[in-house]
Amino acid sequence: MRPAWSVLLLSGCAHAQAPRECPAGYMTDARASTELRDALRADPEGARLLEATAGRATFCFARGGPGVLTEGALLLDDAPADPRVVARAAHLLHHLARGERVTSGDPHSADERAASELEARLFARACQRSASPPAYCNQVPPP
Numbered sequence: 001m002r003p004a005w006s007v008l009l010l011s012g013c014a015h016a017q018a019p020r021e022c023p024a025g026y027m028t029d030a031r032a033s034t035e036l037r038d039a040l041r042a043d044p045e046g047a048r049l050l051e052a053t054a055g056r057a058t059f060c061f062a063r064g065g066p067g068v069l070t071e072g073a074l075l076l077d078d079a080p081a082d083p084r085v086v087a088r089a090a091h092l093l094h095h096l097a098r099g100e101r102v103t104s105g106d107p108h109s110a111d112e113r114a115a116s117e118l119e120a121r122l123f124a125r126a127c128q129r130s131a132s133p134p135a136y137c138n139q140v141p142p143p
């Protein structure tokens with residue numbers, strides 16, 4: 001059998017069975033979504049989050065998108081390969097995987113700290129993987 005293909009096909013079908021619309025002003029861009037999923041899949045934690053949220057996450061893009069979660073839709077900046085966007089998407093998937101449908105907004109909750117630490121790890125690894133890392137990758141992220 002071909003387990004790798006099976007997983008890809010299954011996650012693709014799961015997503016297709018649960019289409020959600022993006023809020024006004026956002027686009028569901030198939031190419032951008034694929035690019036973002038590929039970037040997440042390249043990261044061990046990102047790949048786990050994609051599996052955990054298969055069929056539940058809708059990626060919505062707009063220039064300057066705030067990086068929040070609303071009703072299962074991830075509202076993201078229109079730059080799916082940007083390490084900041086990849087890391088932020090992982091942060092939001094972390095919430096979605098725990099059944100949260102909107103961004104909590106409480107920066108002091110344990111879950112929010114875990115999500116922020118995850119985001120920092122994803123960011124660092126996305127920068128490392130990038131063939132031409134953006135200048136901000138060289139800046140040390142805040143602790």
Ligand SMILES: [Zn+2]
Pocket residue numbers: 091095103104105112115116
């Ligand atoms: Zn959060």
